[in-house]
Amino acid sequence: MNVESTGAPDQRPAPPAFSVTDAVVAYERTPVLRGVTFDVPAGQTLAILGPNGSGKSTLMRAMLGITPLVSGHVEVHGTRLNRFRDWARIGYVPQRLSAGGGVPATVREVVASGQVARRRRFRRATPDDHSAVANALASVGLADHANDSVHELSGGQQQRVLIARALAGRPDTFVLDEPMAGVDSGSQQALADTIRSLGERGTTVVLVLHELGPLEPLIQRSLVLSEGRIAHDGHASSQGHDHIHPHAGEAPAPTTAVPDIEVPRRA
Structure with a gap:
């Protein structure tokens, strides 16, 4: 029997922005992530915290497919990572900007390059x-x-x-790798204002941080890693303190680096 569509809107909840299941990562046979499992609901602002060597940046790279998993899997907006193609939905903000050679690009040119994933060729x-x-x-x-x-x-x-480069692409999901590291107070406040605005619009935001700092009131949930495992998962204030000491029990950080964003050359 054929059932005609009623035209009613789809009431099913949106899949998590990220779903990580039993994620294991190792560098030169040394485990860095050890069976990490969690979901990031769409629209949530999540901070991934932990000391150096805890695996937080490795986890972020694994969520984006930059670092391969030894075992486990990741889904992005309900699609297995190896089949996910809608990267225009993801705004990635690395730790630093690198020079790509040639004539230095202007600020506007770099920001506009964030729209490449949205455009059809030419x-x-x-x-x-x-x-x-x-x-x-x-x-x-x-x-x-x-x-x-x-x-x-x-x-x-x-x-x-x-950050502006990622915003210009108009994604619905942002992943920021230690955006507060080594920046002045004015830039920290600008970042906090941007995160607040994104949260008010229902955008998913995942930040890798050493400490919450001025972002604490904006963080809905914190995920704290220790030696590659989840040591805390809950509201930021339930940790009992407002930051994670970055060098406590520090282990050597993996040498694999996150690729820099190349500055586009002028035509």
Whole structure:
């Protein structure tokens, strides 16, 4: 018997933005992640915390497919990672900006490069694309620096450029790798304002952090790693203190580096 559609909206809940099951990662046969399992519901702001060598950056890389798993699996928005193709939905903010050679790019050019995943090949930027770039620059307080060379900026300002680059792509999921590390207080506040705005819009945000700092009021959930295992999973305030001491019981950090974002060359 054929059943006609009623036209009613789909009431099924959205799948988790990330679902990690029994994730194991090892470098040169040394375990770094040891059977990590958790979900990140769509729309949640999650901090992954832990001392150096705890596995937090490795976990972030594994969630994005940068670092392969020895065993276990990851799903992104309900799709196995090896079959996930809709990367325009993911805004990734690495720890630093690297030079790609040639004539230094402007801030606007770097931010606009975040829209590449959304465009069809050879399609020119639309007015909406230009507006998204302008809005992204304004949101991180860099509208007045749009025409500056990105290499003339401070480290904190360059980090804000990377955040704007991700914002310009209009993703619904952000992953930020230690965005507060080594940046000035003004850039920290700009980041906090951006995270607050994203949370208010229902965007999923995953941050790898040494400590919560000014982001603490914005973090809905914290996941603390210790020696590659989950030591705490719950509300940030339930840890009993507001940060994780980064060097307590520190183990050597893996040598595998997260790929830098290349600065585009001018035509």
